[in-house]
């Protein structure tokens with residue numbers, strides 16, 4: 001991140017989102033909304049005094065996953081790039097009540113700008129890499145795990161904060177009453193491989209759960225119960241890590257942890273099915289870590305339509321071909337990297353992102369692109385300008401020309417034929433797939449089978 005931030009050929013636009021994309025491979029225009037930080041980026045030195053002096057503390061549900069607080073003017077996290085704070089206008093006393101301005105009074109370079117507005121930037125780009133990642137699935141949707149009923153039932157992400165030296169307990173693994181837990185249960189596949197939530201495997205939870213088991217043993221010496229369906233240690237060195245963890249005295253229960261009950265004394269009873277013993281088992285513990293599923297970002301549908309992406313039935317962005325074109329999409333010049341395409345851990349994300357970057361370099365090195373000859377064409381004489389084809393085109397390849405007639409952009413057209421079927425006046429033809437050609441092919445086949 002630091003390298004990217006310092007690179008002379010990379011412009012980082014953080015706190016920004018792409019709102020609209022037009023154009024085609026080699027010639028896209030992206031409209032980007034750069035949201036107002038209420039801080040002048042040119043003047044701010046990132047000293048952090050504004051954050052220190054801000055009197056307003058709010059629960060941080062993003063970086064701290066509800067485990068800690070932040071100020072109303074804050075840095076997203078301690079080593080954020082760029083090192084600039086942002087004012088959370090929904091919680092800032094000045095925006096709420098018109099008073100305070102302590103950050104402004106204490107900023108020696110005058111960088112606080114309460115009047116700052118969002119900026120809209122139009123940027124010309126030749127290719128686009130979509131790397132919007134994943135969202136955490138909410139375990140409240142499966143009430144049998146009692147998430148939210150005890151502060152000692154954590155998601156894997158919350159446990160990451162708990163073990164982090166910058167987290168709420170400075171890295172100590174403590175229960176809500178400040179004690180080291182004596183027994184901890186880890187339950188895999190919460191919302192993954194479950195027909196009541198997501199049927200897919202979230203792929204990296206087995207390995208991070210093993211990491212969590214190791215951290216609990218190492219930092220607290222607590223007894224650890226690991227409930228799993230089957231262990232997916234698929235990466236290089238992962239099986240060896242699993243072997244090592246098994247020697248650390250962890251009790252592995254092969255069978256899904258089915259239920260967590262909060263007992264009257266605050267203890268947590270985890271019930272499950274031990275497939276090896278062939279019977280139900282239960283463990284009373286002080287802390288439960290739920291390895292919750294991941295899922296596509298909530299705005300994945302919007303992002304898909306902005307960039308002309310397809311989605312698989314489970315909602316992840318679709319690659320052009322699962323084996324042969326894993327980073328390309330159905331829109332030429334738009335590529336995928338990381339979990340936006342499906343669950344993958346960091347080494348696989350890095351490899352996928354590297355492949356996407358190379359595809360971009362390859363595209364630019366070619367200097368020109370070859371497009372398929374099977375595109376749609378409009379007969380302007382027949383076109384009545386009704387616009388139905390424009391609405392039906394899944395690739396936004398059709399627009400109106402100066403006379404209001406439909407015009408196909410061959411660089412965007414995939415020759416899918418939707419517009420041909422939609423056009424009531426028969427003005428559109430799919431080259432190499434005319435009705436006459438298709439009928440001739442059918443006749444040929446029938447002649448062979450006759």
Ligand SMILES: Cc1cc2nc3c(=O)[nH]c(=O)nc-3n(C[C@H](O)[C@H](O)[C@H](O)COP(=O)(O)OP(=O)(O)OC[C@H]3O[C@@H](n4cnc5c(N)ncnc54)[C@H](O)[C@@H]3O)c2cc1C
Nearest residue numbers: 017131132133134156157204208338339344345346347349
């Ligand atoms: C609890 C937990 C522990 C883990 N531990 C490990 C581990 O030990 N080892 C390991 O290899 N992997 C681990 N992982 C997996 C790791 O988090 C993922 O492999 C990795 O984060 C995937 O990277 P990504 O860039 O694809 O997605 P993300 O990390 O999700 O990054 C996507 C980024 O895109 C941004 N974004 C989203 N939408 C938009 C938008 N519309 N516009 C602009 N920006 C947007 C997001 O804010 C985010 O910054 C763990 C995961 C979890 C949940």
